[in-house]
Amino acid sequence: MAKSRLLHNRYKWEKMLGQGGMGKVYLMTDLRTQKQVAVKECCCPQEDNVAERIKREYYFMTKIQHPHLIRGLDFFQIQNRYFIVMEYVQGITLCDFVRHHPKSISLEKQLQIMMQICDAVATLNRSGIVHRDIKPENIILTPPDLAPKLLDFGIAKAINGELATITKTDNIIGTPDYMTPEQIDRSIKSYENLDVFSLGIVFYQFLAWLPESPFSTGRIVSTIDRIMHYELPPVFAKTKDNKQQRISQIISGALRKDPSERIESVHMLKKLLGDESLKICATKKQDSAIENDAKTPWKLSRNLRIAFWIVINSILLIMLTLGKPVRQITTIKEELVSTHKTDPTQLLKYYGREVKTQKGSRQKWAYAKRSNLLYQMRQLKKDNMKKALQDAQKMERVKSRIFLVRVHVLELILKTKEQDNQQVKKLAARILQESALLKNKHLGFADRRFIKCAENIARHCLENTPRNTLLNTGYGDLYLCCSASQLGQKIVFLHQAQLLIPHEERVYLELLDVYIACGFFDKAQETYDLLKKMNNSLVEMDFLMAKKHLAVGEFHKVKETFRKWKTNVWQKQTSWVQVLRIKYLLATNNQELAKRVMQSIDRKQLTTKQQATVELLKNYEHSQMTFAGHLALADIWIELSFFPQAQELLKKIQQLLHDTKENEANRSFQRLKCLCALQELRFMVKKIMSTHRVDAQTMKKIKRKIKAISDVGRPIDLLKILTVANFRIWCLQNNVDNMPVLDEQRLKEIVDNYAFFYIKAREYYYKGEYATAILYWDKANDIIPSVHFKNMQKRAFAKLTESKNNETRYAK
Missing domain, CATH: 1.25.40 (Serine Threonine Protein Phosphatase 5, Tetratricopeptide repeat)
Incomplete structure (x- = not known):
């Protein structure tokens, strides 16, 4: 954005306040009112429903007026960029306040701030809106009395049907550290108290003065696992103060995994925090569930704790008296x-x-x-x-x-x-x-x-x-x-x-x-x-990678894997490892050794399919092989990239087809022929990628191979489209022109949303359209969170910032 120009002929650029997955936020001056405003710039493709989310966010900001909710002032569009103008609020985010000013205010002041936040969220809920992304970064504390303001409405969802949600039900939206179990697992029945759980996490972090969410582990998958299965200890675990014990019970009630056992609403959470005369209870299903927490092991009576430590000290004293070494008590981490x-x-x-x-x-x-x-x-x-x-x-x-x-x-x-x-x-x-x-x-x-x-x-x-x-x-x-x-x-x-x-x-x-x-x-x-990192003792993961190396012709890596397995007899006896070894020996022209392995293999360990594969490989030179045997063997030759042998076998199958008029046989032949062309295409693409050499004649051969693969079945068509898509990305990465055309409509039909977003994100990234790439990575990350996507987004942000800086220098 050029700093010298007016935005929308009204807003003068001052500075950038921050940036996130959906765009950037700028500080600007409204020349009509001479007041500072915050302008949120959101970039998205015009055909994408992200635009509806942005419009809906502005609609929420103007519809609901509350002293602790941010107000929307203006909305406009410039090309494929959308701008929301909001009131500018000075202050510090709750996240930064907890990190940089720990224990700087009293518990009474904390409760006041928490009740004001609850009041804002309860107002949203009364309007039929569930926020779904409450986190400390979205709450700003304003001077002089640290009054909170809730900022972001980007993924709020109408629950009363008045506002149509654009978010698909198969996407998970929200910050993982503050997600609820029902957002992660859609088999859990969702109630209107979804925001209660997120508030419980935020308040737990605030009361305990933690720099991060209490469920945060630094990794998305393990954080989600903790949210689903880990029960947090009381926020004030070691206290005799009745007020702190009551607050601990309230927060525990807000953090119930089962929504039916959780505090029934944000409004009730606010009342419990403010009125000590109210009885603490969850929903109607378990009225006294939270009160039972007082009977948990960490709240043993004083006499029982004293008796426990007397016994422990007596045992230690006896062991020391007898001269025996005391066993060092291992910590939980150890x-x-x-x-x-x-x-x-x-x-x-x-x-x-x-x-x-x-x-x-x-x-x-x-x-x-x-x-x-x-x-x-x-x-x-x-x-x-x-x-x-x-x-x-x-x-x-x-x-x-x-x-x-x-x-x-x-x-x-x-x-x-x-x-x-x-x-x-x-x-x-x-x-x-x-x-x-x-x-x-x-x-x-x-x-x-x-x-x-x-x-x-x-x-x-x-x-x-x-x-x-x-x-x-x-x-x-x-x-x-x-x-x-x-x-x-x-x-x-x-x-x-x-x-x-x-x-x-x-x-x-x-x-x-x-x-x-x-x-x-x-x-x-x-x-x-x-x-x-999860389990280094799994042989199967090495087997799968070796299978991939064998398919693309990286035989040295397969050999390294076999050397790793050589130290253990049980690994060599595993059925799928033995079958892989036979294929590897055949692929490296060690037919005699492959036959000896086939003779010595224990058939009882093999599955029915593996037994048939070994039998085919053992008798592949036999002239009296059945038609079905020819079909299965051609599949194996194609898998091993034995293209001359596969072509010769396909000719034999074509001769056999003259003697039969079965439609199934014809379909199988056409499938194998297309599969052979597909494997040749993948082999050619892999060779080009490894040598980084491609000319016009080779590109014509690739396009002919693509045309030769007709739509005889969804699995083959899927592999063809994925191969072409990956090759196009390589061409963009290496500035290769005249690349094959990809039908995006067919791509949407034949692959799932995750694969489509993943492919499009990489394609836009190498085209230089970084903002669009970031949005597609966001969409893929909504389906399944990935550290890889976050790293690619960081690169795209860096590239986008660099290109905009260059534009600014050129404009000057």
Whole structure:
């Protein structure tokens, strides 16, 4: 924006106040009133519904008048940029106040500010509007008495139907650190007290003088996991003051995970904070839920605490008298150290010592820890899974059954992917049997949701119940992904599962497989790095990356992976590793060694599909191979990029087609022919990207290959479009002209929203349209939060700032 010009012939530029995902905010002077105003500039494509969000934000600002809400003054549009003029409020954000002026005001003043914030939000709620993005950065404290003003209305949602929301129901909108469980998991029934939870987080941070949200971990996925499953301790944990204890109970009531157990409204939250005579209660479902918090373990009676410390001190005195060394009490951080930072074998030894030396609850705790660790290491040794299940039987009974149900659910999901229907039904029956034993047990909110989801999966497998019961349930989405056949469906289910069960490593393994299939190699690398930090003992993640290296001809990287696996016998016996090894040997022209491996492989470990693959590879030179065998073998040659062999085999299939008139055979032949052309296209594109050499003749060949791939099926068409889209981005990045044309309408139809936004963001970024790229990354980030997107947005912001600075210098 040029500083010397008037904006809209009325507003004079003063300085920039800040910038965010939707645009920038400037300080300007209104020449008509000679008053300073804040002008928010929002950039978005004209065809995008983001424009409706911006107009709706201004509508809210003018419709609702309140002393603690920001007022809207003007709205106008210049090309594809939208401007909202607001009153300029001087002050400090609540976030900066907490960080830079800790404990500078009294508790009474804090309560006054909190009640004023509640009054503003309650006014919105009475008008039928849920804010959904309350955070300290959106609250400014104004001098001289620190009166709060609520700034942002960008994603507010009308709940009474008067205002039509533009936000799609399958997008999560809001700042992750201050999100509510029902925003993350849409299977949780949403009430009108959604803003109560966000206010509870903000007030907890304010009262405890924390620099960040109490749920913040620095990573989006783990922060969401804490919001869903972690119960915060009382904000005033160590206090005898009745007023502080009451405030702790109120904040705990606002932070209930289940909306039906939460304080019923923001208005009630304000009344509870201001009137000490009111009884603290949640909604009608559990009137005395919050008061029961006083009976929790951290509020033991004084006599019980004294007795506890007398016993502990007596034990320590006896041990010192006998001359035995006192065992150093490990801290929580030391006990919960992650396996990627500590040698797993050392942790196993430690938990083994605890099992032998401890008794009671400490021993059960050690069994639980060792069981989880052995389960994480299940792919390193054959007996680890068996030992993990044995330890699970010795855990606390309820936890043991929940652990077994989780193991059975994940095994059922894998067997569904392998299409082993007999094992799927057996596992489903076991899940129902285990979950029935947990019916009358006291379970937490997250455990109740998981057991219900497990039962729905089992019933779907046994009774073929509707799939709607599995949608938006985490493990249900993971199951639907493994039973789906199309990449677009898989990625949608996986992104929902990642939001709901971000701690589950199986989600990331499936995501890695799908990203590789889609050609999103930067996202695949990000997922692989995340998996290594979650569980470095997984052989499967290395297998998937090796599969990707084999498909693109990076044989040296496949060889490095096999060297890594060579140290462990169990890894070499794993069925899918053996099949990959056979394909690798064939791809590197080691046919004799490949035959020896095929002769020595244990067929009992292979699935039905793997057995058929090995049989084909073993007899691929046999002249009497069936028609179906020719089709399957051609698929394998194309996968290994054996293009001459694939072309020769396709000619043989064409000759066989003259002897049959079955339509299915003709369709299969056309599919294989298009698949062969697709693999050739991908191979040519990969070669160009690696050598950075492309001429007009090569570009013509690529365009001919694209035309040769006809629309014979959605999966092949999807892979073709993704290949062309990725190649176009490479061409833009390297300033290559005459690149292939991509039909954006077809792209929207055949890929999911996440893939479309991801591809368009990268394309606009390399075109130099950074503001539009940032918006598309925002949209993709709404579907599934990603650190990668945030980093790309930072680069785009830097590029955008640099280009605008250059424009300003040129104008001067």
